[in-house]
Amino acid sequence: xxxxxxxxxxxxxxxxxWFGSSEDYADQKMRGLLLCPICGATDVDxxxxxxxxxxxxxxxxxxxxxDGALAMVPLxxxxxxxxxxKAMLAALAQAQAEAxxxxxxxxxxxxxxxxxxxxxxxxxxxxxxxxxxxxAQELLEEGIGVMPLLIPVVPPEQRN
Numbered sequence: 001x002x003x004x005x006x007x008x009x010x011x012x013x014x015x016x017x018w019f020g021s022s023e024d025y026a027d028q029k030m031r032g033l034l035l036c037p038i039c040g041a042t043d044v045d046x047x048x049x050x051x052x053x054x055x056x057x058x059x060x061x062x063x064x065x066x067d068g069a070l071a072m073v074p075l076x077x078x079x080x081x082x083x084x085x086k087a088m089l090a091a092l093a094q095a096q097a098e099a100x101x102x103x104x105x106x107x108x109x110x111x112x113x114x115x116x117x118x119x120x121x122x123x124x125x126x127x128x129x130x131x132x133x134x135x136a137q138e139l140l141e142e143g144i145g146v147m148p149l150l151i152p153v154v155p156p157e158q159r160n
Contacts, residue, residue, distance in 0.1 A: 017034070
């Protein structure tokens with residue numbers, strides 16, 4: 001696995017992405033599969049990166065979730081162990097689930113509902129739903145702040 005810092009050409013957002021190899025990055029770039037997770041822009045290139053130089057003795061520390069709280073955990077290599085990665089993803093999923101408790105699912109009407117709130121036609125509220133990349137881009141261009149969920153959610157009508 002290789003990690004690249006990527007930057008969208010639309011707003012300059014910088015984010016990290018993992019690839020199997022440099023060739024995988026080039027292939028995904030060529031096929032237009034890379035997009036900014038913040039604004040949805042497809043104009044994405046590698047950002048300038050600082051080299052990853054290990055600390056003396058290949059030791060360092062990281063803030064990782066331990067029993068529901070962030071703690072400093074010594075690292076013996078540059079990659080988190082699988083159980084640490086699972087803990088980090090679980091903490092992220094839990095934080096998103098907590099945030100969504102105060103949000104209303106609007107399904108495929110997300111873009112319409114966001115525009116109606118922006119125009120003052122309906123009261124402001126926290127919403128989440130489905131939107132295409134083009135719809136999200138249009139909302140951003142109209143000055144309506146939207147962002148993708150980091151962990152995909154199952155629509156309520158598709159739950160067992």
